[in-house]
Amino acid sequence: MFDSLKEKLGSFREEVEESAEEKVDADAETQAETDADVTAATADATDQAADPTTPEPAGTGPDPTEESDGPGFAKRAKSAATGQTIIEAEDVEAPLDELEMALLQSDVELTVVDEILATIREETIGETHLITKSTTGVVQRALRKALVDVISVGQFDFEERVAAADKPLVIIFTGVNGVGKTTSIAKMAKYLEERGYSSVLANGDTYRAGANEQIEEHAEALDKKLITHQQGGDPAAVIYDGVEYAEANDVDVVLGDTAGRLHTSDDLMEQLEKIERVVDPDMTLFVDEAVAGQDAVQRARQFNDAAEIDGAILTKADADSQGGAAISIAHVTGKPILFLGVGQGYEHLEQFEPERLVDRLLGLDG
Ligand SMILES: Nc1nc2c(ncn2[C@@H]2O[C@H](COP(=O)(O)OP(=O)(O)OP(=O)(O)O)[C@@H](O)[C@H]2O)c(=O)[nH]1
Numbered sequence: 001m002f003d004s005l006k007e008k009l010g011s012f013r014e015e016v017e018e019s020a021e022e023k024v025d026a027d028a029e030t031q032a033e034t035d036a037d038v039t040a041a042t043a044d045a046t047d048q049a050a051d052p053t054t055p056e057p058a059g060t061g062p063d064p065t066e067e068s069d070g071p072g073f074a075k076r077a078k079s080a081a082t083g084q085t086i087i088e089a090e091d092v093e094a095p096l097d098e099l100e101m102a103l104l105q106s107d108v109e110l111t112v113v114d115e116i117l118a119t120i121r122e123e124t125i126g127e128t129h130l131i132t133k134s135t136t137g138v139v140q141r142a143l144r145k146a147l148v149d150v151i152s153v154g155q156f157d158f159e160e161r162v163a164a165a166d167k168p169l170v171i172i173f174t175g176v177n178g179v180g181k182t183t184s185i186a187k188m189a190k191y192l193e194e195r196g197y198s199s200v201l202a203n204g205d206t207y208r209a210g211a212n213e214q215i216e217e218h219a220e221a222l223d224k225k226l227i228t229h230q231q232g233g234d235p236a237a238v239i240y241d242g243v244e245y246a247e248a249n250d251v252d253v254v255l256g257d258t259a260g261r262l263h264t265s266d267d268l269m270e271q272l273e274k275i276e277r278v279v280d281p282d283m284t285l286f287v288d289e290a291v292a293g294q295d296a297v298q299r300a301r302q303f304n305d306a307a308e309i310d311g312a313i314l315t316k317a318d319a320d321s322q323g324g325a326a327i328s329i330a331h332v333t334g335k336p337i338l339f340l341g342v343g344q345g346y347e348h349l350e351q352f353e354p355e356r357l358v359d360r361l362l363g364l365d366g
Pocket residue numbers: 176177178179180181182183184214315316317318319340341342343344348
């Protein structure tokens with residue numbers, strides 16, 4: 001999962017490490033020059049003190065921290081003397097250019113790339129750190145923070161929300177066809193069952209031929225009740241029946257599929273508005289596939305604009321090496337990714353944990 005992105009982030013860190021080593025060498029030179037100046041100044045002062053014909057005016061000895069070698073020299077020399085150095089813009093700009101390219105190649109959305117770079121600059125430049133390889137530490141922390149910041153936008157505790165909701169809880173799934181929406185509904189039924197919640201499936205995708213049969217296979221495999229109407233029926237009516245069934249049978253959660261058509265956002269709005277009016281769902285989850293990269297990000301934006309979503313499920317993350325959609329969707333929509341689909345099995349639904357994912361990307365997960 002996200003291997004290519006992981007590799008690119010690794011190269012960025014290597015590059016920063018190299019430039020840190022160069023800086024350590026440069027600062028060591030600065031330190032040597034400073035030491036030489038101090039020694040020379042001390043020798044001069046000793047000579048002057050020994051020569052009674054040259055009275056020494058007080059406080060005129062050379063100041064090793066004087067800014068004689070251009071701006072920043074004194075500050076750096078002083079830092080070098082205390083075993084510390086300061087990260088300057090020029091230290092990170094070249095690796096940041098590389099990182100920018102790498103993120104864009106990984107299909108990370110442009111505004112998200114900008115945000116990541118801005119955070120890294122903010123967190124590193126002007127930062128004083130010990131002269132060792134600790135620049136890598138500073139940059140790594142900055143990179144980690146930058147990534148966590150953009151992907152954790154809007155995060156909430158899904159399990160907690162399910163636990164706190166009045167039952168039946170109604171969750172509607174939107175997204176275009178072919179991205180694994182139906183499979184995700186089935187996975188969610190299993191996920192809920194493992195946490196002690198019963199569920200009923202309602203097929204609001206009355207548009208697509210064969211949709212009933214497809215979801216029926218999952219319902220049978222998972223031993224779940226499925227509510228369907230004929231093709232061409234009213235999606236809101238199917239989901240309403242699902243709610244009625246849940247109320248009558250003490251079922252905790254209604255999982256409602258919808259037909260994700262985006263020919264016009266009016267279609268979508270109309271469908272979801274009617275569902276909203278008729279069943280007042282607790283949550284609307286947008287489903288798309290990680291492998292679609294920027295397309296998935298743009299669709300998330302369009303769906304969220306057309307009918308507000310509460311969060312996203314990103315399927316086929318197991319087959320995605322780029323990671324662009326996973327990094328971008330929350331920042332672009334303001335709504336969190338809640339789950340990753342990581343395989344074809346029902347058990348392959350993974351709760352999205354921003355910090356854990358970033359640690360995995362940065363190889364910090366042990
Ligand atoms: N590798 C992988 N395959 C997945 C994942 N989720 C779904 N799939 C597969 O993607 C294919 C399409 O999934 P379906 O759920 O049938 O989706 P669909 O019928 O194409 O379209 P909708 O249900 O309308 O979204 C199936 O072969 C699924 O097994 C996942 O997370 N990882």
